[in-house]
Amino acid sequence: MTNVLPTGTRARRAPERRTAVLQSVYALLAEVGYDRMTMDAVAARAHVSKATLYRTWPEKPDLVAEALASHFEARPAPPDSGSLRGDLLAVVSTACAIGNGKPGEVVAGVLTAATRCPALARALHESLYERKHAIHETVIRRAVARGEVHPETDAHLLHEVLYALVLTRRLKIDEPLDERFATHVVDDVLVPVLTHRTDRSDRAA
Numbered sequence: 001m002t003n004v005l006p007t008g009t010r011a012r013r014a015p016e017r018r019t020a021v022l023q024s025v026y027a028l029l030a031e032v033g034y035d036r037m038t039m040d041a042v043a044a045r046a047h048v049s050k051a052t053l054y055r056t057w058p059e060k061p062d063l064v065a066e067a068l069a070s071h072f073e074a075r076p077a078p079p080d081s082g083s084l085r086g087d088l089l090a091v092v093s094t095a096c097a098i099g100n101g102k103p104g105e106v107v108a109g110v111l112t113a114a115t116r117c118p119a120l121a122r123a124l125h126e127s128l129y130e131r132k133h134a135i136h137e138t139v140i141r142r143a144v145a146r147g148e149v150h151p152e153t154d155a156h157l158l159h160e161v162l163y164a165l166v167l168t169r170r171l172k173i174d175e176p177l178d179e180r181f182a183t184h185v186v187d188d189v190l191v192p193v194l195t196h197r198t199d200r201s202d203r204a205a
Helices: 007-036 039-046 050-056 060-071 084-100 102-114 118-145 155-170 179-204
Strands: none
Touching: 007 039, 007 050, 007 060, 007 102, 039 050, 039 060, 060 102, 060 118, 084 102, 084 118, 084 155, 084 179, 102 118, 102 155, 118 155, 155 179
């Protein structure tokens, strides 16, 4: 006789099954990349049927986009070192640590596919930009209050320069995302770029 789970038990297992699927997707993205990840592999790893997958995620990009959103949903607290340089070092060091680990592998594996899939591009934008932008805004706002940067300095500038450098470095296997690189980005790029308007104002005065 077929065992039929009570409705309450099925309801409790549904979130667990969804979590298992999303975690399996994320792990496979790190291991084999987006193009080589298959729905069959996800189903096998998460111990669910393909029918279950396709009922919830009819297309592979939909599944990957949700997995990215789920993994990167946390919003870390902004650093508060008391100086622009200290805050930037904390932000860049964190970005480097992420780039060196599994998240960096996942993002690198999805980047190429995102250029031809709007759903993936949007998921990456939300994960890498929208969830981090509040941190950058806080860093710039505090620097403005301390008189370290011009009041009209845009936090978008910090994000654009920082992540362009980190992502480019991440794709170069022989150049590590280490403390030396983080210090170089802060001292030779970010601080000069963010403070150049304040420096001009000081000289004019």
